[in-house]
Structures are given as structure tokens and as C-alpha cells.
Amino acid sequence: MYIFRSIHEIINTVAAARGLLTEMFEKRKILSFRYSDALALLKDDENRLKLLIEKEVIHQNGNFVELDARFMDFFELLLEANEEINTAVIDENIEYLHELMDYYLKERIATRKASYVRNIKITFQKIARTTIRNIMNLQTSIDNAFKHEPTYQIKIAKLENLDKKRINIQQLIDTTENLILHEERQFFQQATDDELNRILLELRRELQLSAHSLIRAQQDIINYLNQIKSQVILVEKIRRVKYLQDQFELRAKSNLAEVLEREHSILLEGTAPSSFKLSINYLNSDEARPIILKVMKNLQHREIIRSNEAGAFSDEDLASQSMYQETISLEETVGNYIQAQTEAMWKDATAQPEDLFSFLMRYPFRQEVSEEERTTLFCQIVSLYESQFRISEEFGIYKNYEYARIYPI
Structure with missing residues (x-):
């Protein structure tokens, strides 16, 4: 392994090959960088290329070369160009x-x-x-x-x-x-x-x-x-329909005929596009302005289109085990809490509102939620919806938890 004698030597070595190193770093995710291309970037000075290989700035593998991992890590660190998650x-x-x-x-x-x-x-x-x-x-x-x-x-x-x-x-x-x-x-x-x-x-x-x-x-x-x-569920249903159609059993094993008799909607209505996050820099550019205006116009005239109902299958066909946890809507939970406290105050103006933590501990979620998960939800709601609450100086105690009493504004 080559060891540089001074920082001065490192800087001079990198500076002498800055064009090649820049090109190799920009193409670091390409599997191969040809030796001949590297030589061309150094103006056919093969001695300089061999010196870089000798000092292990780059490595040669047959007719290809690659940037040394130490220099790769150094450039990615300073340029913050590494997507690796290293805990x-x-x-x-x-x-x-x-x-x-x-x-x-x-x-x-x-x-x-x-x-x-x-x-x-x-x-x-x-x-x-x-x-x-x-x-x-x-x-x-x-x-x-x-x-x-x-x-x-x-x-x-x-x-x-x-x-x-x-x-x-x-x-x-x-x-x-x-x-x-x-x-x-x-x-x-x-x-x-x-x-x-x-x-x-x-x-x-x-x-x-x-x-x-x-x-x-x-x-x-x-x-x-x-x-x-x-x-995945939709794809599986489509595959099942395709299989029944190929076997000429679709009408016999589904209620397709009944659905077609009472269904008069347009066959090709399209699907709602997925919502993707755009960068702030792009949204601030002139290129995005026509798109933003078009979206705003569409939002003003949006109509709710009732989705077509798929044909009914047997319980065995539709039975599928839940793969992932359902999302608990924090926004819905906050809205229910604020509404409950508002209604309580309307009924009795002298009543003391219930604090958020106590409300979450007794709130009937649609799924089973443990005390630990409810405590996590409490922290998430306070973090994300802080502007909608008033954090008092009082503290409450619930089993082994000590929490701040938080009320709606």
C-alpha cells in the first residue's frame, strides 16, 4: 500500500489529474471506465497514468480503471454525495x-x-x-x-x-x-x-x-x-379475473353478468395519478409555473368520481391475510379530540377540558393500540400539531408515565 509522505504531495497528485478524477467520480456508478478513456483525459501521458496507479489513487483491472475507495469516500464526504446510511x-x-x-x-x-x-x-x-x-x-x-x-x-x-x-x-x-x-x-x-x-x-x-x-x-x-x-391486492384480483376468463368460467364463478346489467358508467375513466413530492427548487423555477397554474385550475373544478366496483368473488378467493399495519390518522385523532372538548364546553361552560394524554389513553381506535403505542402517538401529535395546543405548566401521572397536561387552544 502506497503511503503519501506529505499533504503537499497529496494535493499536487490530485491537482495534476483533476480532469480525470472529476470524470471518474461523476461516472463512479458506471461499472466500467476504460483505460484508454483515462489515458485520453491525461492527453496520452501514460507515465502520469502509471504514476496514479502506483500511488493507488486509481486501480487498474485489465482494460478498465476505477477510483480508489479512500479517495471516493473523501470526495463523497466533502460533497455530501453519498446515499449510504451508516449508523x-x-x-x-x-x-x-x-x-x-x-x-x-x-x-x-x-x-x-x-x-x-x-x-x-x-x-x-x-x-x-x-x-x-x-x-x-x-x-x-x-x-x-x-x-x-x-x-x-x-x-x-x-x-x-x-x-x-x-x-x-x-x-x-x-x-x-x-x-x-x-x-x-x-x-x-x-x-x-x-x-x-x-x-x-x-x-x-x-x-x-x-x-x-x-x-x-x-x-x-x-x-x-x-x-x-x-x-398487490388489485394485481391479484386482475390475475384471478384473467385466469377465469381464460378458462371460460368468469360468468359461472362470478356475478359479472349482474354487474354489467346495472353498470352504465364510461368504461375508460382513467385512474388518479400518484402524488409525488417535487423539490422546492423546481417549484420556484419558471418551468414549474404553467404546471402549478394547471393544477390550481383542476382543483377548482374537481369532481368526485365514484370508482367502479369490481366483480364479487367467493370468500376463499378474496380472503387474504393482512400484511402490514393500518395507518392511524393523526389528523383525524386531533380533530376528534378538539371536537370532543368543544362539545363538552358547550354543554357545561364551567367544565374542565380533558387533557390530550388522558383522551388518547381511552380513545377507541379502530385497531388494538397498546399503552406504549398511545404514548408514542401523544409525542407525535404534540410534535406535529404544536400550534393547535396549549402546553400548561401542570404535570399528570399515569402509571409509570409523567406527562405535561396539554389542552386545545
Whole structure:
């Protein structure tokens, strides 16, 4: 393995081949980059190309070359062009923080203690950057998996794996919060550093924003999986109809004739297009203006079109096991809570409104919801609909939970 002797050598080597390295980085996802193309970019200077191979900036594999992984990672890190979700790095940084704080508490020389504090501050900043980057990559990967993956089974597997990574990120956020607030209290009591306090305040604020983003990612994953579930069921029904038609049993094993007799709607009505998220930069451009105006015009004249009913099949044909959890509508739950409190106040103006947490603990959801899940819903509602509530200074106690009493505005 080649070892560079100085930063000056690294900079000169990269600068001398900047055209080739730029081209190779932009085409890094292409499986092959020809040796002859690399040579042409260096103006047929084969000695320079061999020097890059000798210094392991690029690697040769027969008639092809590729960028070294170290330089690839370095460029992707600085340009934030890597879509990988890496939670192991955060875990390693948290473990490293425990080690540094332990060294600080055992150290007696002031200069060495200051050195440990400096490394601790740098590590906290790394955790903040890595967490934010992971969440951005998570949201991008979720959207790409749903919109661009053509195979249903792979699409479902990708979304389920991304949900596991979402859980890992949330656990690491909780671990970082616990380290700051509980595990290393002795260190924070001794290390009175203004810059460290500022870094910790910024870190906790970014972790809270990250937790809110993870709630959004969870909702997107559930919604996407439910949409895929609906599409899979529809495809299975179509296949069943096609099979019966091919076997000339469609009229005998379905009520197709009855449906056709009473159905007089237009055969080709089209389907509602899927809603995709557009970037803010595109929406602000002149190119998007005609599309936005067209959408606004269509919204003004939208009519609700009743969907055609599919033919009825037997219970055995239609029986299917639920694959994924149903989505609990947070907006509907909030609306029911506010309506219930408003009606109670109309009946008795002196009545004390019920706080949100108590309401959720007794709310009759359409599906079985545990106390832990109801507590999670409470946190999600407060985070997403904060403007609709008044957070009082009172606290309530429910079993092992202590919660703030929250009422509608």
C-alpha cells in the first residue's frame, strides 16, 4: 500500500489529474471506465497514468480503471454525495465519548484534560453531522425505493430494511440524549467549558429536529407499504379475473353478468395519478409555473368520481391475510379530540377540558393500540400539531408515565 509522505504531495497528485478524477467520480456508478478513456483525459501521458496507479489513487483491472475507495469516500464526504446510511459510525463515536470522558476524570494534568475536552467537542460535532446526513439519506432512499424500484418484492424489502435503519437511528439519538443527561453527569459537572455547552445545546436541538424527521419517515414508510399492499391486492384480483376468463368460467364463478346489467358508467375513466413530492427548487423555477397554474385550475373544478366496483368473488378467493399495519390518522385523532372538548364546553361552560394524554389513553381506535403505542402517538401529535395546543405548566401521572397536561387552544 502506497503511503503519501506529505499533504503537499497529496494535493499536487490530485491537482495534476483533476480532469480525470472529476470524470471518474461523476461516472463512479458506471461499472466500467476504460483505460484508454483515462489515458485520453491525461492527453496520452501514460507515465502520469502509471504514476496514479502506483500511488493507488486509481486501480487498474485489465482494460478498465476505477477510483480508489479512500479517495471516493473523501470526495463523497466533502460533497455530501453519498446515499449510504451508516449508523455504526455514530455508535463508535458514542463509545469513544465514554472513553474520553473516563480519561478526563482520571487525568490530573490540566493541559491533558483540556486536550480530552477538545476531542470530546469534535466528536459531538461529528455525531450531529452524521445523524443529520443519515436522516437526509434515509428520506431520499425511502422515496427512491417507492418511486423507482420496479419489482414489488424488492420494493417491499427495501422499505422494511429502511424502517429497521430508522429504528437504529432513533435508538442512537436516545442513547446520545441519555449520555448527555444521565450517564456522564459527573463529567459535565467538572468540565465547565462555554464552547462545550454551546455545542451540546446545538446538538440537542438538532437531535430533536432529527426525531421529528424520523416520525415523518415512519409515516411515509407505512403509507408506501399500504399503497403497495393495495396495488398487490388489485394485481391479484386482475390475475384471478384473467385466469377465469381464460378458462371460460368468469360468468359461472362470478356475478359479472349482474354487474354489467346495472353498470352504465364510461368504461375508460382513467385512474388518479400518484402524488409525488417535487423539490422546492423546481417549484420556484419558471418551468414549474404553467404546471402549478394547471393544477390550481383542476382543483377548482374537481369532481368526485365514484370508482367502479369490481366483480364479487367467493370468500376463499378474496380472503387474504393482512400484511402490514393500518395507518392511524393523526389528523383525524386531533380533530376528534378538539371536537370532543368543544362539545363538552358547550354543554357545561364551567367544565374542565380533558387533557390530550388522558383522551388518547381511552380513545377507541379502530385497531388494538397498546399503552406504549398511545404514548408514542401523544409525542407525535404534540410534535406535529404544536400550534393547535396549549402546553400548561401542570404535570399528570399515569402509571409509570409523567406527562405535561396539554389542552386545545
